[in-house]
Amino acid sequence: MNKKQLKFDRVFSYFVLAVGLFIILVPLYLALITAFKPTKDSIANFFSFPKSLYLDNFITVISNSNFFKFFGNSTLILAASLIGILVLVPLTAYVIQKNISSKYYRFFYFAFVAGILVPFQVFMLPVTQQMNKLNLMHQGGLIVLYITFAMTQGIFLYSGYIRTVIPKDLEEAAYMDGCGVIRTYISIIFPMMKPMTGTVIILNSLWIWNDFLLPLLILNKSQSYWTLVLFQYNFKSSYTFDFNLAFAAFVLSMVPIIIVYVFFQKYIIAGLTGGAVKS
C-alpha cells in the first residue's frame, strides 16, 4: 500500500513537472518555427511545422538592419562595464572594510547599501537630464552608469565576503613581509575573492546584457548606438508589421544568451541564487 502510494506520488510529480516544462517550451518552440516560415504559412496555420528550411526571415533581418553592429555594441558595453566593475567594486569594498571604524568610510558604506532599495525609476529622470547636460548620451556614458549602479549590490556582497571569509592575520603577514596596500590587495585579497567575483560577474552580465530602460533613455537617439535589446524594441515600429521577421529577430537575439547558458549553467544558477540570498 505504502509502496504503491509512493510510486503514484512519483508519477504524479513527473506529470506536473512535464506540464510545467511544456508551458515553458511552447512559446520558445513557436518563436523558433515561426522564424523559419513565410508569413502566408503562419497565417494559414501558426502551429504547423515549417515545410522547408526557409531562411529568408533571418537573411532579411541581418541584411536590412545592422544586426552585427548591435550585437557588437551590446558586447562592447558589457565588456567595458564588467572591467570597470571588477576594478572598482571589490577594491572599494576592501578599502571600506579596512577602514570601517572611520566615519567617512562608514557613511559611504551605508550610502551604498541603502542604494540597493532605491528603484531606478525614482531617479531616472534627473539622471537622464544630467547625462544630457554633460553630453554623455552615448555608450561611454551608459558604461559609466552601469559601473556606478553596480556598486550598491556589489559592495554589499563583497563586504560580506571580506568580513566572513578573508582571515585578518593573512594580510598582516603580508604587510610584515613588506607588501604595500596595493600589492597585498592585488596578489592576496583579490584572488581570494574569486567565488564572489564569479557571482558578481554573472549577476551584472545578465542585468547589463538584458537591460532595456537605461539604453532606451541614454542611447535611443542614434541608431548606431543601439544594443540588441533596443534593436528588438525598435524593430516593432521600423518595419511594417511582419511577425515572422519579428520572430527571426527574437530568435537571433536569444541565441547568444542561450548558448552561454547551456555552457555555464552550473555557474549561472549558483551565482544567481547566491547573489539573491545574500542581498
Add this chain to the structure above:
Amino acid sequence: MQKQNRLIYFLLSLPAFVLYSVFFIYPLMNGFIYSLQDWNGVGRDKDFVGISNYITLFSDIRVRNTLSFTLRYTIALLVGTIVLSITIALLLDSIIKARGFFRTMYFMPAVLSTLTVGLIWNQLFSNALPQFGRLIGSESLSSNVLGDVKLAFWAVVFTALWQGLATNVLLFLSALQNIPKDLIEAAGLDGANKRQIFFRIKLPFIIPTLNIVIILTAKNGLMAFDNIFALTSGGPARTTESIGMLIYKFAFEEFKYSYSSALAILIFVIIGILTIIQLRTSERYEVKA
C-alpha cells in the same frame, strides 16, 4: 607608514565615491528638489511650489487607477509566485531522476531579456492564440486577449510569472535541499503525514527564503516596466498602466517633469515603508519559530 597608508586608502576609494556621488546621490537629491518645483523640463523658470505636486497626485484619477492596477498586479504576482514556486520546488525536491534536467529547463526563462519575452508573448497573444481559439471553437479566445480589459490583466500576470518563477523556484529548491534528511525521515517514522511534514518541518526552514522572495517580488511588481511595456504598453484603455510606466510617460512623453518626480518619490516612500513592515513582521515570526 600609517599616514601614508591612509592617503593610499583615500585615493583608492576616491573614484568609486566620486562616481557614486555624482551619478547616484546627486541625481536622487535632484529628483526630490524637482518634485517641489513646477517645471516642464524645457523652460528655464522653475518655481518652488512646495508640496502642491504631491497634493495633486492624490486627486489625480489616472494616478489612482494606475496605483490600483499596480497593487492588484503585485498581489496577484505575490500569490502566484509563492504558491507556484514552492509547489514546483517541492516537486523538484521529491524526484530523483532527471532533476538536473528539469532544473536547467525551469531556470532558462530567467536568463532571457524581459523585453524579448514580453514581445514574444505579445505576438503569441495577438496572432497565435486567436487561431487556436477559432480551432477549438472558443469565442473568448478567438479575439486578441490583450484587447480585453479583464483578460489583459491576467495575460500580464501570466507572462510575468512565466519568466519570474524561475529564480524563485531555485531559491526554494536550495532551501529545501538544506533541510537535514533524517529530520524528515524521523517525522515520517513517527507517523507524520505529508501536510504535517510540510507545515511543521519544511516551512520553518524556508521562511528566510520566503522573506527574500516576498521583498524581491514586491519590488519587481511595484516597479514593473519592461514586461508590461513590451506586452500591452499599458493598454487597453490604460488599464494595465503600471506606476513604473506612468513615471516614465509623465517624464518623457508628457513632459511633466516635476509631477513625475513627485510620483517617483511617493512610490519610493511607499516601498520603503512596506519593506520596513515586512522586515519587522518576519523578525517577530522568526523569533517565535
